[in-house]
Amino acid sequence: MTALLERETAPDEARQPVRGGITGTLFKVVLLGLVAGIAVWAAFPLIADGAWLGLAILLATTAGLFYLYLTPRHVPLKYLVPGTLFLVVFQLFPVLYTAATAFTNFGDGHRGDKQDAVVAIQTSSVIRVPGSIEYALTVATTGDPATGPLTFLVTDPATRTVSAGTLDGLEPLPAGAATVNASGRVTAAAGYTVLNGGQASARSQEITDLAVPTAGGAIRSQGLSRAYEGKAARAYDAVCDCIRDTATGKTWAADEEIGAFVAADGERLAQGWRVGVGLSNFTRLLSDSAISGPFATTLVWNLFFAIASTGGTFVLGLACALAMHTPRMRGRGVYRLLLVLPYAMPSFAMLLVWRDMFNTDFGLINNLFGLEVDWFGTPGAARVAVILVQLWLGYPYMFLVATGALQAIPAELSEASRLDGASPWQSLRQVTLPLLMIALTPLLISSFAYNFNNFNAIYLTTEGAPFPVDNPLNGATDLLITYTYRLAFGGSGAQYGFAAAVSIFIFLIVAIISIVSFRRTRAQEEVYS
């Protein structure tokens, strides 16, 4: 994207005439029309939700774009805006969202708001009144099928008497006023319009919400053909901001700090809500010894893994590239093809294949070489194994970029050094390599950053194994990212807030390493150029 932008802001191209004839105008009309269409399409749901801020942003953006592309002025801006929008949508927005999540308890049991939790607690506590009648239900109305007030026509299966239930209560119908079929449901009733399946399902929400008050609780629908008398065992009391059990009188008070209803004896209800928890996700990371202790060892292995993967693949890839660069080498095309083959395979499938190849009893490696190595069972062997896999998967990439870079270095340079009496090794070390490094260092840094967070490489092969006997949380081959994943999702369900906090930490570590490396590259460039 950067390359695109650079090309577009190149001065000689930007100086071309702004007006581009009829095709250009047509294009402009079509695309701005599309913009308007999208804006209208996006506006409706925003209005329906009352998201006025979102709507304002939408309107401002659309108006701004129209102004920008209709006016002949602000030419540089015309080229900058698309990129900026991309940046906002793909970079800024996710980063801000992650950062905001890190300060909440968002996760399983704390997903929605308090209102959601109260509704969930109340509905899941509705129980059938013991010994009450299981009614056959017919949904009817006294008015229009689509809008008229709803009535539950309920039939007592034992006596086959029909009653009409509304918000005001249950009212028995006079005998003979309703026709009842074999299953006990009312097919017709004087003064009522019986709703069919489609009509009833269109008013699903109203039917679910209708509770006909009775002495023991309320008659509620269970589907469209049955009703039962039930009562909510737990109800929210706004006065004490608590949940009260109607049978036992026990109360659970709302705790806004942790986002849950907690009783005096410490029992908390499962349905909680999302609240801001300040820095507690971050302090947990630092203060919990079960987490921060292994964090340090994992960080060391993580650095080693990233360096070994990047360095190893680079050395191997470069060696292959140099070998292929020699003009005397025969059949280079075939070798090149073979070399890039691993690169052409989907890495996640290859990782699973490698995992099976390292199996102690059934794996290809032990069988082929007659070994009895417990590959993923001992820390040293497991670490060697994952790095071997990384080497195999990663060196074709390094080979490709090194080949490209080598071809870009003028052959005269090494020839000149040879004429000056340098050995091939000296020429490589003092002429070719430094020039190569200028081109490749940024790639090595990005490869390092990638391997630093190479989740697949570990998760699909060892899953972090082997684990020390006394700690199932942190394995010998765990990277920070797999370790984080286990902390956040592996154990007690999803903990997005905590995971977001850890990923911010990882981001900071990678960012610091990258900044330092780039600084050093720049210094290097100054020396050699």
Add this chain to the structure above:
Amino acid sequence: MRIRTSGVVLTAIALTLVASGCGGGGEEPKTSASAKADGATGKLVIWGDDKRAAALKPFAEKFGSENGVTVEVQAISKDQQTTFVTASQQGSGPDVMIGAHDWIGNLVQNGAIDPVQLTTEQQAGLAPNALKAVTFNGQVFGVPYATESLALIRNTKLAPEAPATIEDLVKSGKKLKADKKASEILCLQVGQNGDAYHSYPLFSSGGGYLFGTNAAGDYDKNDLGVGKPESIAAFEKIRKLGEKGEGALKRSITGENSIATFAAGKCAYLVSGPWAITDAKKANIAYDISPVPAFAGGEPAQPFLGVQSFYVAAKGKNKALAQEFVTNYVTTPDVAVALYQAEPRPPVLTAAFDQVKGTDPDLAKWIEAAKNAAPLPAIPEMATVWDPFGKAEAAVIGGADPKTALTAAAKTISGQIK
């Protein structure tokens, strides 16, 4: 000209993205707006995995035409539970969800499902252990339709008699190995990081337990059994079967190779569920199914009982219709039989079971194997157990000290229970 065009194209793309980006916050309204539209036409959306969705389709359509509504069955091929919870929360979830009963705790704490009210008559028609499995905090949260549990699947050519105890099994397996008729004593998947589900029959036979039960018979999160002496004693027995002992349990036998090894005739015994039968049949293995044997003088070996259920989504757009479908339609034998035919797990509905048991001799054997089964704990806290428990198992099978391994696992688990 060229540049200008590409600039405008970029703008359009960017705008689309901005619109969808703004819509990121406004995704909920979008669906709630369409919810009204869906409600007006009367639409029921059902989610299940691929096999079940396919089996359910004809019945869903029948239900739809009977009630004058449209029914849409959508197959969710991966991570059904997470997808369902996330989608429900965003308001884009289904009305009916199909899944295993051990999801219930998590679904309830996230407010994703509603309890269902079954009549006494409907409840009486279901297998009691399945009904108990879907009961959580005294409420029935799903309508069960099929069960699954582990059993001992035996290659009758290699081992004509079902072993009475684990010790007998090991003896017979070792003999087969010595005679070069088999390469493994027992195919029970362990893997590098253990497998709590498959090891549970041995663990329970050794006397161990995961969660105690309270007065009502529900699992009690405050009584964690993992680090208790009974569980450690059970793991002592498991260690003796492991790599440093008899060699019957090995970490090299994993979920990927256990069934394949059995189907290749390389081991006489396999501990697995109904899903393994397809492969055994394909490989033309003469097999028999019997309950997982217990240790000599030990407790009975209890496998976990998993129950597949239908749930009413709490945030569905058409709850009345969903309840009608789940409680009054799915409980009919025809639907249960069709689902059995999609995947051969014993139906929970007694009427449906009676209908198919004559055609499938394995069914009665699965039921027999599940007679002692313990319902998989549905409490949300169970999520914290799987991983540490499995790792302790793998370590002990590799020869580690059971007490150290289980104490560490218990500490990790209790640290995560709120």
